[in-house]
Amino acid sequence: MVADMKPDVLIMASAENTLQRLASGAEGEAAAAEYEAGMRRGLEDLKPSAASVVVLSKPPMGQNLQTCVTKVSKPADCATTVTNEWRAFTGSERTATGARYVDTQLWVCNTSGRCPAFVGATPIRVDSGHLTIQYAESLAHVMRTTLLAG
Template identity: 30%
Template sequence: DAVRPAAAPPVLPSAATDGAAGGTTGGPGEPGGTDGLDGLDVPSVDEWSGEVGRALSATSWPELDPSIESVLDGTRTGSPHLACGDAEAQGLTPADCSWTSPSASTTVVLVGDSTAMHHLDALVPLAESAESGFTLVNRAKFACPFVDIRVQNDVTGILESCRAHNDETLALIDETHPDVVLVTNSYQTLSEDGGGTITPDRWSEGFGAYARRLAEAAGSVVVLTPPPDDADIASCFRRGGSPVDCISRTSRTWIDRAAADQDVLESIGGVLVDLRVLTCVSDLCPAFVGDVPVKEDRVHLTTAFALAVSPVLGDLLRARGVL
């Protein structure tokens, strides 16, 4: 599993020279491998990485907005978009879960599970900006990884619901031919219903089945990686304690899942964007950046972080040719 640093401030390499996940050697998803930029010069990402580095060097918790306490007790302002993760049950129409601008000429569809849903607060402002040029359509759904595998979940009826939702999403993409499909699935350890832990090969098989269909119908297929699944803010945070206790690192499961996705994408001409460039420096990932907490649990981004990082994400996706 992931290795947490000792309770002392980490010694950090320069963000300007090492990027968000280390140097420039190694495979996709590998700590010390890709920096998420593929050699591109994106000044806003460099500036953001500086903020991440400063957070990693902090020895005490700053005043955050929202506070960690309000994130943990649920009193902070929630996202207005998360209801789209269960749209049918919430009585929402497709139009309620689509966002656009007057300049829109292309369509982007978001698919995946709850980790995709927590990217919405960063993506919606991009879609709604005057010059965005695209319409964003949400087809992500809570507890439903976009993969042709029955992923174990104890919620009654969720396996059948997820299968039906993913089938409908594939049919919609077949029919509408969007320009871009964005995919985000959890990189946590998952088990197959009635089976054991899902191996990288099994994941490649299951994601590959969907990805090949997407490639036939959409202009491009892009995986946006989820945050590393490590430190849980509910367990590591202590007022008066050190934020070093809440630093996350990338697990072996995360690395293997990212590599499996990369292999699939290479076979269809797709793109993997390693979003650790927005949350980590040299595979050290702080619990806050600037004055906002990053995650509300082990893996889901806070609304405040998603909103704060939105312009930087937009620059990164444009630089990578995604938008």
Template identity: 30%
Template sequence: EDPMRFHRAFKAHAARGLSLGLGLSAVAAVAALVAAQFPPSLSSGGAQQNTKEAIAQAPDPEAALTRLLESPADKMPSNLSPNVHDVAYKRTAVYNDDCALTMSDEKQTQPCLYGDKNGDRSVVLFGDSHVAQWFPAFDAIARKHHWKLYSFTKNACKVSQITIAYNNGPYSSCDDWREVTIDKIKEMEPELVVTSSSNSAKLWGEGDTATEWGKGQAETYRILQRGRTRVLTLLDNPWPKNNAVDCAVAHPDDLSACANTLSESDKQPSVTKAIREAAAAEDVAVIDPSPWVCAPSGNCPVVVGNTLVYRDYGHLADAYVEALTPVVEERLLRLFGADLSRTPGN
């Protein structure tokens, strides 16, 4: 820098130096802005099959998904869609509308309505961010079948009637929110309540986490599943072994380095078992999304087709969930019917 700073042309005319400095700063700012809006490509492999199209156009969407999972990309696809920046930072309407409460939010949720707002059947998403992540699929399905879709979510707040630890204390705002929200759902009398929570939490106070979680889960089921209202539990999705987006960016030539195994992907298997047992005891339908994320071999890739599976260290990417819409729809209709009147198992 010194040859420029002390050049006689700028020492004699200070304004020239100031103008040059401002100009260079402006150029740098514009370059940074452009880089942020149009991030450089990280692709190191060839084009891969379009995940969304492959599943949507297949006569058997789940079979098509399984084939994609069995042959994941080894390198970052040249046609990756969306790009890593959008996967990591762009969010769906649930987040942009402030419908997904944070852990620090003390307010209580007002019903956030999506789907077909004039529909005569209602579906509720209830739980933490691991049910909010399924919004792209459920919103598309609700619009197609003319269902109202309500969202009630609060980060890290479990549907189970338990108090979990947060900041070295009880997560009391979760308990308060859960109580108010369950009362609201009961008043609404929807046809279907879809519940899901991440398994990543510790019990506040004494007791075995899995045991108490199962008891609390069964209690929530008993409260909600009455009259015409049915409950569906989506088990927690398999987790990657680290931040999947960061890992993919760091290893674009070897995405297998980022893949997890199904056996290592459950944060608390004992909690999953307790939730299954509670659902069976209360006659609640259960969907395990593991076959939608991991291949039959047990390999759980971070890129399937041309789409990143995760957006961070534990949440499924919005675009991947959107691609799963036909698979989710087929399972929902099989369980509850297009008019949500069917009782699973009957």
């Protein structure tokens, strides 16, 4: 489909559970190596068909507000921190891509690696991984600026 469309920009992204969803069932370092190799091959195949390729890092996981929020909790109780696993995966992914790589960590977390559940009154995530429509829409300017900067 990409070869037929020949887009100006191809945007790719992964998910937190990417390594757990490999068809081979590989785990740990074997899964990371398999993902890297697949990412390289896939991008090599796609690059000739797109004027530009941008790979977005997966955002660090958050807490599911449906289970985190209680009658006595406060928003800070639902905050998380960036994990070492996330850092390792994105570092590996950045190396593997050979394309323009955009680290999205600061789109959902602060510079200290703390990931709040809300920005102002807007919840960031629907569950532990998916952004709310409202928060995703608030990132439109950030995404546009990021894409134009490259």
